[in-house]
Amino acid sequence: MHQAARLEFERVMDEFVRWHVVPEDERSPAPAWWWGPAMAVVDDPEPMNVTWCTALGLNEGTSFADGARTILALFVEQTSLTGPQDFPSKAEAGEHEVRELHPQPLDDSAFQP
Numbered sequence: 001m002h003q004a005a006r007l008e009f010e011r012v013m014d015e016f017v018r019w020h021v022v023p024e025d026e027r028s029p030a031p032a033w034w035w036g037p038a039m040a041v042v043d044d045p046e047p048m049n050v051t052w053c054t055a056l057g058l059n060e061g062t063s064f065a066d067g068a069r070t071i072l073a074l075f076v077e078q079t080s081l082t083g084p085q086d087f088p089s090k091a092e093a094g095e096h097e098v099r100e101l102h103p104q105p106l107d108d109s110a111f112q113p
Contacts, residue, residue, distance in 0.1 A: 005044075008037035009064065012071065013052050019088040020055065026089045028082040030074035038068040 012034045019027060044064035053062045056070045 002040075005037070005040040009041050009068070012037045013055060013067075015088070016071070017055050022089045028086045028088060028090050029078050029080050030071075031082040031084075031087050032075075034071055035075065038071040040068075041065065042068040042072070044068075 015031070015034070019030070022028075041064040046064055047061045048058075048064050048067050050060050052067060053060050056062075056067055058066060058070065
C-alpha cells in the first residue's frame with residue numbers, strides 16, 4: 001500500500017472513532033471526505049491493525065479492503081451530507097451563526113515606492 005493512502009486511511013479511522021462515540025441520535029451522517037481514502041485501499045489485502053478492526057467491529061486480521069467496505073457501507077442509505085462544522089455530532093440550530101465581516105484598513109506602509 002502506498003504510504004499516502006495509509007496515512008489518509010489512518011486519519012479516517014481516527015475520525016471514525018471520534019464519530020462513533022457520539023450517541024447515534026446525536027451523530028452527524030458519515031462525512032463524505034471518508035469516501036476517497038476508503039476507495040484508495042478498497043483492494044488492499046494487507047491486514048489492518050487490531051485497534052482498527054475492533055473500532056469497525058471486525059475480526060482481528062481483517063484486510064484494509066474489508067475495512068474500507070465497512071466505511072463505504074455507511075454511505076449506502078445516507079441522504080444528507082455532513083459539513084465540517086457538524087462533525088462528529090449534529091450542530092444545534094443557531095450554533096453556527098453567520099459572522100459579518102467588516103473591511104479592515106489598508107496598510108500599504110510595507111510597500112514603499
